Amino acid sequence: MKYIDEYRDEHIARKLVAEIERKATRPWVLMEICGGQTHTLMRYGIDELLPHGIEMVHGPGCPVCVTPLETIDKAIEIASRSNTILVSYGDMLRVPGSRTDLFRVRAGGGDVRVVYSPMESVKVARENPERQVVFFGVGFETTAPANAMAVWQAKRQGLTNFSMLVSHVLVPPAMRLLLSSPHNRVQGFIAPGHVCTVVGYRDYEELSREFHVPMVIGGFEPVDLLEAISMLVSQLEEGRAEVENQYVRSVNYEGNLPAQRIMAEVFDVCDRKWRGVGPIPESGYRLRPEYAAFDADRIFGLEQITAEEPAECMSALVLQGLKKPTDCPAFATRCTPESPLGAPMVSAEGACAAYYQYRRHAVAAREEQ
Amino acid sequence: MMAESDIFSGFSCPVPYSSKDSILLGHGSGGRLSAELLREVILPAFANPVLGRLDDQAVVSVNGSRLAFTTDSFVVKPLFFPGGDIGSLAAHGTINDLAMGGALPLFLSVAFIIEEGLPMEVLRRVVKSLRESARNAGVDVVTGDTKVVEKGSGDGIFINTSGIGLVPDGIELSANRARPGDRVLLSGTIGDHGITILGQREGLEFESAVKSDTAPLHTLVAAMLGVTPEFRCFRDPTRGGLSSSLNEIAGQSRVGIELDEREIPLREEVRGACEMLGLDPLYVANEGKLVAIVDAAKAEAVLDAMRKHPLGREAHIIGTVTEAHPGLVTMRTPLGTTRIVDMLAGDQLPRIC
Numbered sequence: 001m002k003y004i005d006e007y008r009d010e011h012i013a014r015k016l017v018a019e020i021e022r023k024a025t026r027p028w029v030l031m032e033i034c035g036g037q038t039h040t041l042m043r044y045g046i047d048e049l050l051p052h053g054i055e056m057v058h059g060p061g062c063p064v065c066v067t068p069l070e071t072i073d074k075a076i077e078i079a080s081r082s083n084t085i086l087v088s089y090g091d092m093l094r095v096p097g098s099r100t101d102l103f104r105v106r107a108g109g110g111d112v113r114v115v116y117s118p119m120e121s122v123k124v125a126r127e128n129p130e131r132q133v134v135f136f137g138v139g140f141e142t143t144a145p146a147n148a149m150a151v152w153q154a155k156r157q158g159l160t161n162f163s164m165l166v167s168h169v170l171v172p173p174a175m176r177l178l179l180s181s182p183h184n185r186v187q188g189f190i191a192p193g194h195v196c197t198v199v200g201y202r203d204y205e206e207l208s209r210e211f212h213v214p215m216v217i218g219g220f221e222p223v224d225l226l227e228a229i230s231m232l233v234s235q236l237e238e239g240r241a242e243v244e245n246q247y248v249r250s251v252n253y254e255g256n257l258p259a260q261r262i263m264a265e266v267f268d269v270c271d272r273k274w275r276g277v278g279p280i281p282e283s284g285y286r287l288r289p290e291y292a293a294f295d296a297d298r299i300f301g302l303e304q305i306t307a308e309e310p311a312e313c314m315s316a317l318v319l320q321g322l323k324k325p326t327d328c329p330a331f332a333t334r335c336t337p338e339s340p341l342g343a344p345m346v347s348a349e350g351a352c353a354a355y356y357q358y359r360r361h362a363v364a365a366r367e368e369q
Numbered sequence: 370m371m372a373e374s375d376i377f378s379g380f381s382c383p384v385p386y387s388s389k390d391s392i393l394l395g396h397g398s399g400g401r402l403s404a405e406l407l408r409e410v411i412l413p414a415f416a417n418p419v420l421g422r423l424d425d426q427a428v429v430s431v432n433g434s435r436l437a438f439t440t441d442s443f444v445v446k447p448l449f450f451p452g453g454d455i456g457s458l459a460a461h462g463t464i465n466d467l468a469m470g471g472a473l474p475l476f477l478s479v480a481f482i483i484e485e486g487l488p489m490e491v492l493r494r495v496v497k498s499l500r501e502s503a504r505n506a507g508v509d510v511v512t513g514d515t516k517v518v519e520k521g522s523g524d525g526i527f528i529n530t531s532g533i534g535l536v537p538d539g540i541e542l543s544a545n546r547a548r549p550g551d552r553v554l555l556s557g558t559i560g561d562h563g564i565t566i567l568g569q570r571e572g573l574e575f576e577s578a579v580k581s582d583t584a585p586l587h588t589l590v591a592a593m594l595g596v597t598p599e600f601r602c603f604r605d606p607t608r609g610g611l612s613s614s615l616n617e618i619a620g621q622s623r624v625g626i627e628l629d630e631r632e633i634p635l636r637e638e639v640r641g642a643c644e645m646l647g648l649d650p651l652y653v654a655n656e657g658k659l660v661a662i663v664d665a666a667k668a669e670a671v672l673d674a675m676r677k678h679p680l681g682r683e684a685h686i687i688g689t690v691t692e693a694h695p696g697l698v699t700m701r702t703p704l705g706t707t708r709i710v711d712m713l714a715g716d717q718l719p720r721i722c
Contacts, residue, residue: 004644008703045706094715103715107391116646222704338401338714348647358708361694 007221008044016226017049023233027053029185030232031178031321033171034192035062035349036220042354044222054229057185057321058354060174061192063139064091064347065319066274070307071138071167072097078134078165078300079110085128087121088136089143090114095346098307118143118150125154125162134296137164142194144168144285145259148266151287151294163296166286169272171195172203173283178320179211186321188232190218190225193247198263200255205243212241219247266291275343276315313342318351325352332360395715399609400652402715422543423621425604426470428536435536437472439463442529448495450569452562452580455528456498458656461585462607463532464506468587469603469659471542471594472534477503479530480514484523495526506585508532534587539598546601547622552668553688554661556589556681557582559611560639563653568642579638584657589680596674599664606660609713610652614660615688615698616712628688628700628710651710652717662690 006012032038038058041047047056060066076097079086086102093102093112106112111131115121118135125133137147147164154162171192178184191204196217208215214235218228228246235242245251263285272284287295297303313335317323325331325344335341337353344350348357395402412420419427426439443459453461460477467474479499483492503510561582568579590603601622604614611633619626635650643650657680663671668686675681688700698710 010703010705013704043708044702044704045708046704048706049704103393103395104391107393336714338405357711361697361699361707361709 004221007219007223009223012223013049013226016223016230017051020054020226020230020233021051023230023237024051024053025237027055028187028233028236029055029057030188030190030229031057031059031186032190032218032225033059033061033175034190034194034220035065035347035351036194037190037192037218037225038062038351039349039354040220040222040225042358045359046222046225047359049226050229054233056229057324058318058351059178059189059321060274060277060319061140061171061195062344062347062349062351063143063169064095065315065343065350066169066276067092067095067138067167067343068273068275068307069098070273070305071165072101073307074297074300074302074305075136075165076100076102076105077302077305078296079105079112080108081300083130084132084134085111085113085124086134086136087113087115087124089116089138091347092136092138095343096340118147119153122150122153122157122159122162125159126157129161131161132299133162134300135162135164137166137168140169140171140192140195141198141263142192144263144267145198145256148262151266151291152262154294155291160293163294163299164287165296165302166267167272168267168285169274170269170283170285172207173280174274174277175207177277177280179207179213181320183320183322186213188213188236189215190228190232191215191243193217193219193224193251196245196247196251196255198256198259200253201243201245201251202253208241208243214241215243217243217245217247217251219250274319276319278316315342315344315352318344325355328352332356393715397608398713398716399607399613400713400715403609404712422545423617424470424543424602425466426472426534428470428472435538437467437470437534437536438531439466439470440529440531441466442527444524444527445566446524447566447569448491448525450565450581452565453583453656454495454498455526456495456500457502457583459528459530460499460502460506460508461583461656463530464503464508464585464587465605465656465659467532467534468585468590469542469605470534470536471540471590471600471603472536472587473591474506474508474532474534474585474587476511476533477508477530478512478514478532479510479528481516482523482527482529483515483517484525485517485520487525492526495528499528502585506587537594540594540600542600542602543621544602544604544618545621547618547624547626547662547690548601549624549690549692550665551601551662551690552665552686553615553626553628553690554663554668554671554675555611555633555685555687556586556659556661556675557657557683558634558636558639559606559655559658560643560650560653561636562656563610564639564642564650566654567646579636579642582655582657584680586657586659586680589659589675589678592674592678592681593661593671596671597664597667599667601662601664603659603661606655606658608654610650610654611660612649612651612698612710613712615710618662619698620696622690623695625691625694625696626688626698627691627707628698630700630702632685632687634683634685648717652713665689
């Protein structure tokens with residue numbers, strides 16, 4: 001397939017690996033921020049290809065994984081009520097809440113629908129005027145413009161039965177938190193290509209300067225990631241700390257301005273709790289006061305719902321790159337995609353699920369050696 | 370900035386709960402949940418050696434003849450789609466389950482469960498399609514049943530078909546017979562049916578030129594068996610896709626299977642749709658494809674015979690059975706690395722971004 005095959009080409013990949021090998025004179029710890037990038041690294045076995053000293057740790061960029069337990073519980077509460085329709089992206093349905101998940105709510109008679117675009121939830125609301133329709137609005141800066149557009153359209157169309165359960169998160173504040181931690185091991189970042197497609201990379205330049213850490217905005221195909229790693233190794237070896245753009249076919253400095261305008265129209269920045277990480281100041285979006293009529297939290301009186309998370313799963317350490325999924329004693333034994341102990345085992349983009357799905361044979365083989 | 374203790378205070382671990390308290394859609398996905406349902410509820414109730422083989426059909430001896438017997442239910446939505454409809458699926462699905470046992474399909478039963486209010490014209494179209502599909506395959510529908518349920522208790526129409534066929538002498542096929550060194554053959558492109566159905570569903574109306582591959586495979590099987598009886602097993606990778614079929618074979622034969630991603634044929638349209646939706650075509654359903662495990666020495670000759678058959682023109686040798694990692698299917702990626710091809714827990718879920 002044109003525009004994909006060249007980014008999965010074995011010869012180009014091997015050339016890049018050789019380049020990384022040639023350049024790296026000592027070990028480096030790099031983090032890919034985005035769960036989509038983690039997925040590619042695992043699916044294509046890029047950890048097998050990289051020279052020994054280049055260690056990839058996996059960042060917090062999986063929207064399913066970082067959505068707080070109490071937000072899942074709120075969605076479950078909404079879906080369990082009669083006369084409501086909860087509309088969601090597919091991979092939120094299997095995420096365990098405190099007591100159940102959305103699949104089970106659906107099995108029990110709840111009306112839970114999967115869509116591929118939030119605009120479809122507006123259509124569902126228009127077609128079901130006698131019922132409350134709630135879109136489960138999660139994700140990073142990538143999904144924010146389309147989610148904002150759904151709310152904007154609902155307002156423009158005068159819909160009174162549409163609302164959004166908003167749990168949007170933003171990447172730069174989470175990177176700031178990681179970089180500020182005294183435990184931080186990460187020496188260079190592959191910045192999230194899709195997020196930067198929307199918002200550009202001005203914020204990343206600030207972070208890079210402030211913490212003197214190199215960043216390369218990377219794509220999602222194997223060759224993209226290897227090229228980004230190679231660019232990071234060059235910066236580290238040369239003592240540079242800049243933001244470079246590997247994903248030039250999608251990302252420019254300013255980002256997508258119309259998308260940013262609709263985000264700013266509908267959302268403003270707020271503090272957010274991240275599952276597995278905790279509260280991060282100014283790290284998320286909420287609906288602006290002008291759109292309060294579309295705030296499911298307010299309409300359904302859900303502000304009071306809180307959830308306690310037992311301290312057993314080590315996803316906090318995994319999401320910060322301090323531990324590998326395979327360091328967890330429960331990995332692939334008590335914690336599997338069928339019965340996940342924590343969110344990173346649920347979504348295909350979660351670090352634990354990616355290891356489980358694609359790499360556990362390699363892990364087992366290493367342990368035998 | 371927060372104190373370190375705050376950073377680590379958010380350890381998350383919801384208490385796991387059982388998937389056993391009620392039936393979920395995932396129990397019907399053909400993945401791990403389906404296997405669990407069989408293992409824990411169905412098989413213990415009916416345990417016997419024929420059922421225990423877990424093949425697509427039972428093969429039993431009656432007065433010296435080896436009969437293949439199978440049943441399948443069809444609940445597809447929408448009822449009509451590019452390339453076929455629920456009627457052709459109901460005929461082909463059961464014919465194929467017989468064919469995967471090496472049987473010559475002979476007779477079908479058909480049972481319709483019809484929802485009150487279904488337009489008569491729809492039923493007529495489905496019946497006509499089923500009749501023509503059976504007739505074209507040389508199979509007679511010899512018995513049947515109709516039931517009507519209240520509006521809201523069904524989804525237009527559900528169909529169950531059962532089938533009987535005759536297994537020629539000298540053919541021993543079962544998913545537990547794969548041996549290290551054997552080759553894995555695939556009859557053509559994967560994912561066509563599943564992506565066609567997905568493209569028709571409400572909420573995803575993407576334009577696509579792809580159509581369902583629904584087809585009866587018994588003549589292709591006969592052509593392959595004409596080359597050699599040295600087959601271990603045949604499977605038609607329907608729900609759960611190629612991955613589920615191969616994982617079942619690896620598990621039941623206690624062998625590993627190594628695939629080569631570059632050898633697995635995939636239509637550009639199907640690949641594009643999968644890329645867009647974040648789906649892996651290895652888990653997408655097929656209705657007119659087969660995968661076969663054959664002695665390595667015969668693989669090339671069989672491949673030649675397959676490619677001469679209209680349903681096997683795009684056949685490929687896609688992998689090898691190994692002694693290493695029994696029970697696990699792995700795949701050589703385009704980068705030359707190896708990854709697992711796991712059995713999914715439930716249905717594949719499209720990703721958020």
